[in-house]
Amino acid sequence: METPIIPSDTGLNELVYEPAEDSFLLLDALEQDLVKSFQGNLSEDVVNVLEVGCGSGIISTAIAKSEKLLNGRLPCVFALDVNPNACLLTEKTGEANQVATSSLHAVLFDGRHCSRNPFRVQFDIIICNPPYVPILPGENTEDENSGLLQQSWDGGPDGNRFICPFLSNVHHLLNDDGLLYMLLSTWNDPEMLVKDVALPNGLNGVEVIKRTAGRERLSVWKFQKIGLSSV
């Protein structure tokens, strides 16, 4: 999988989360795991992909060009973010990396509000690099203009303010044999999330990759609906 280039002349870059170690680990996880998961998959249907929190669009763009990883199936990606600048930059990143405009579609939406699916379809792959950094109220607060940017990483006091409601509700968006890939940090207590949040909502979680980045230990987890997993 090629690492997409983020166009630097958009005037949007400073207003959107810049790809970092977490983004690159998620790309590595997808490259490793999607090949395995789609090997021998003989369907010819378009693969419905959803990225929640697309930021610069680096991951949505890579996935929109990833039919080789999907056993030749063509991906169609919806990219969601709460930051309108991220939605705009994602479409520009797609263009700058020769993604067909029919394969990548940005929508302004908050992933926490998926207790009912805003789409008419469910997704085969859902990808999420959530805001996961624990931030106490008043700590690290920036001015009002950077509020949307802060939402891209501020996970609230325990780091799980976004992750818990999202992980509780995301099964509404996931196909019965769909795959959810989510980046987590040790701060989020991934084992607790798997046992106490994912499992009661019908999702099994396994770690697919981990890496130490500075003072963070990051990991990517794959979740699937229980009893219907084909992998």
Add this chain to the structure above:
Amino acid sequence: MKLFTHNMLTSKMIKNVKVGYPLKLNAAEVKVTPSEFRSTYVSRMLPKIDWGVLYEATQSIGHAEAIPSSISDDYEKNEDFLRKAHHALFEIEVINGEMICPETGRKFPIKDGIPNMLVNEDEVN
């Protein structure tokens, strides 16, 4: 926002909304941007498309001649039809406008080509 996106979005995330589909489409600014035609992609996408809703959308934003009112039976082999479908789904873009929930009248603005489906906490719970 491409008409493909309109074809896929609902307002079902709002509490008490039963179907939330199709969203009524009002366009203030429409742009046509030619894009790469891939017959396989369009052909494999068509089973997921609500053709009636796509047809209505083209009517409502001033592109009444874009596609026929019903889907071709042999579309997999009909390149002319697939090109028209590609044009309607992926080349006609609403730059500014709004979508309206058919049950509550709740408006979802479209600005700079991006649909705003954000809802408040008290609208979903």
